[in-house]
Amino acid sequence: MxxxxxxxxxxxxxxxxxxxxxxxxxxxxxxxxxxxxxxxxxxxxxxxxxxxxxxxxxxxxxxxxxxxxxxxxxxxxxxxxxxxxxxxxxxxxxxxxxxxxxxxxxxxxxxxxxxxxxxxxxxxRFLSQREAWRKKFRKNRSNDEDFRERLRKAFGL
Known part of the structure; x- marks a missing residue:
C-alpha cells in the first residue's frame, strides 16, 4: 500500500x-x-x-x-x-x-x-562531502535566473 x-x-x-x-x-x-x-x-x-x-x-x-x-x-x-x-x-x-x-x-x-x-x-560534514556540495551548488548557480523565471511563471508573478 x-x-x-x-x-x-x-x-x-x-x-x-x-x-x-x-x-x-x-x-x-x-x-x-x-x-x-x-x-x-x-x-x-x-x-x-x-x-x-x-x-x-x-x-x-x-x-x-x-x-x-x-x-x-x-x-x-x-x-x-x-x-x-x-x-x-x-x-x-x-x-x-x-x-x-x-x-x-x-x-x-x-x-x-x-x-x-x-x-x-x-x-x-566530512571535507569530501563539503566539496561535493560546493560543486553541486556552483553548477546550480548558473541556473539561478532560469529558476527565478520558472518560479515567476508557476506563481503568476
Missing part, C-alpha cells in the same frame, strides 16, 4: 506549500512507515496517509535516520495549532527519541534546541 507522508502529506492536509511537496510519488524506506506503528495513519482507499502530526514526526525521523542531518524546520514554520505543537513535542519524547541511537539522538537534541529558538546547529 502506498504511504504518503512528510511534506507531501502536510501539503495534502493543507499545512505546506513548498513545490517539492507536490511529489506525491516519492518513495520512503519502509522503516519510515513502521517506526511508530499505526500512530497517526489514516487509510483512504488504496493509500495510507500520515496525519499532519505523524507526517512531521516522519519528517524528523527520516531526516535524522536516513539523511543524518539536523532537521531544518521548526514546528512553528508549518502553522500547527498550539494543541498540535504540544502533541508533536510529546510524541517526540514518547515515540521518536526511544527508537534513535545515540548519534541520532544528538541530532534530535540539536533540533530541539533549534526548535526552542536557538541557533541552527548543522551536522559537521
Amino acid at each position: 502506498k504511504y504518503l507522508t512528510d511534506f507531501e502529506a502536510l501539503n495534502y492536509h493543507g499545512y505546506d506549500w513548498h513545490s517539492f511537496a507536490f511529489e506525491k510519488e516519492r518513495e520512503y524506506p519502509q522503516e519510515v512507515r513502521e517506526w511508530a506503528g499505526d500512530y497517526g495513519i489514516e487509510k483512504r482507499g488504496e493509500r495510507e496517509i500520515a496525519s499532519p502530526i505523524r507526517a512531521f514526526l516522519d519528517h524528523l525521523f527520516y531526516t535524522i535516520r536516513f539523511m543524518k542531518l539536523v532537521p531544518t524546520y521548526r514546528i512553528e514554520d508549518l502553522l500547527f495549532s498550539d494543541e498540535e505543537e504540544k502533541e508533536i513535542l510529546q510524541k517526540v519524547e514518547e515515540l521518536l527519541e526511544p527508537v534513535l541511537n545515540d548519534e541520532e539522538r544528538e541530532l534530535l537534541h540539536r533540533w530541539k534546541r533549534f526548535n526552542a529558538g536557538g541557533n541552527y546547529e548543522p551536522v559537521n
